[in-house]
Amino acid sequence: MTAKPPLHIVVLMGGWANEREVSLMSGAGVADALEMNGHSVTQLDLDRNVAQRLAELKPDVVFNALHGVPGEDGSVQGMLDLMGIPYTHSGLATSVIAIDKQLTKQALVPHGIPMPGGRIVAVDDLHMRDPLPRPYVLKPVNEGSSVGVAIVTEDSNVGNPIAREAVGPWQDFDELLAEPFIKGRELTTAVIDSANGPRALGVTELIIETGFYDYEHKYTEGRTQHVCPANIPPEIAALCEQYAIKAHEVLGCHGTSRTDYRWDDEQGEDGLFVLETNTQPGMTPLSLVPEQARHADIGYAELVELIVMEAIRVHNLSGGSHGQD
Incomplete structure (x- = not known):
């Protein structure tokens, strides 16, 4: 399913956010997969000269493998819009809203998506x-x-x-x-865009012996057990997928997103709460989106290719900028 002819793709990674090391791992995996798919790939560690480097490289598309600020908050998205370069994942407005947990609540709760107060x-x-x-x-x-x-x-x-x-x-x-604080279980659902619209890939439960699903548990092998698909009632799984797709659509996400939950299983459907929607989920060996994709019979290389193709589709539809739905 590789695009013909092969593309020159810059994988934008690293940067100076707290999640730099995770971004580097994500970017390396993405770059390997894209090269396996036949593309010409340049790995670019984000620094203050990124616009100059991109102008020199003239990529067909940028795979945004950054996490945190400024790669996930709309800053890089705005720069790429101004340069007219197609890029993966969500656009400027979506990124500004989704990285801000309070703005996300204001966007999602009126659409019937339950989130904790605060x-x-x-x-x-x-x-x-x-x-x-x-x-x-x-x-x-x-x-x-x-x-x-x-x-x-x-x-x-x-x-x-x-x-x-x-x-x-x-x-x-x-x-x-x-x-x-919502007691209960950690659940998450990935969504990927397809020809027929956003598709939920399933539900994973994250089982942690002590503490909660923090940065260390996410990216340290053996600290968290991933149960995919989650051993939960069908109606809860369906509700997770429904909320994840709705959040993806309401926020205007593109490519892929991941919505995280806390579920108080003593309360049934009333105990399910969305915590946040991540517009640029990790693509490391321990990351949840590739794992759910595998269970949906989508290999890592195919997943990366689908994300790139969506970036090009969105760019072409919006007339040269990463338009919002």
Whole structure:
């Protein structure tokens, strides 16, 4: 299914975000797959001269394998739009909204997608009082891969209220999103665009012995058990797929996305909550989208090719910019 003739594809990776190492792993895997598919590939580590390098390389398409800021927040997307270069995954407006957890709530909840309540809190206020009854979750507003997430419980070793010297995301950010803690199980559903519209690839349950599905658990082999397909009731699996497709459509995602959930299995369908939709899911050997794709009989090389073909389709339909649906 490789495009004819073969394309010159720049895989944009690395950068300076917290998720740099994951991006490098994703990019290396993508580059190998694209070369296997017959394309000419240049791996490009994002730096401040990226626009000049892209102008020199003149790629047919950019595979955006960046994670976090500035590759996932609309910055790189805006640059590529101005340069008229097709690129994978979601466009500028979608990226701006989806990386911001509060904006994502404002976009999705009116469409019937359940998400935890919560509010933005100034870090200085955390050291005076709890923003919500314990247990609650604190997370950066616009970071991915569960970077900087903390669960504050009655017996947390952070003090009450939270001490300034206690280790946590309050030491790295001026504002945090506070949400009620939802007990239960970690679920996730990947969506990929197809000729017939967005397609959910299934549901994976993430089983963690201790803690929660944070950055270390995501990218350290053996720390998390992936159960794919998840051993959950059919109606919950169907609801996960329905919410994931709806989020993909409402946000205007392209290529692929992944929607993460917490499910309180004691509450049935009422216990399922969307946490976020990731517009540029990882493509590492431990990443969830390639894993779900395999269970849907889509190999890694085919998955990468489908994402590239969607980028070209979107670019052509939008007349030279990465248009929003």
